[in-house]
Amino acid sequence: MARDGKRDNKRRFRRARRPKVCQFCKGDLEVTNYHDEKMLRRFISDTAKILPRRRTGVCAKHQRRLATTIKRARNLAIIPITRQLVRK
Numbered sequence: 903m904a905r906d907g908k909r910d911n912k913r914r915f916r917r918a919r920r921p922k923v924c925q926f927c928k929g930d931l932e933v934t935n936y937h938d939e940k941m942l943r944r945f946i947s948d949t950a951k952i953l954p955r956r957r958t959g960v961c962a963k964h965q966r967r968l969a970t971t972i973k974r975a976r977n978l979a980i981i982p983i984t985r986q987l988v989r990k
């Protein structure tokens with residue numbers, strides 16, 4: 903029993919990766935809707951930067967359009983351009 907425990911500890915922890923599916927290709931969201939603040943917030947970081955594709959799973963085509971949409975929304979002050987990171 904003790905041996906089994908040891909073996910388990912030795913095994914490297916690997917997170918199961920679930921396949922990323924582009925939310926826009928799926929048809930759940932509309933990439934050009936720059937008034938949809940809730941949708942856009944999912945694709946920007948805490949500091950209001952645009953998140954990379956590897957984080958969100960958006961395909962290349964939709965990432966390009968999303969970037970334009972986010973920039974449009976920023977221009978209309980729907981989402982912030984930047985935010986200061988507060989450190990405690």
Ligand SMILES: [Zn+2]
Nearest residue numbers: 924927961964
């Ligand atoms: Zn897509």
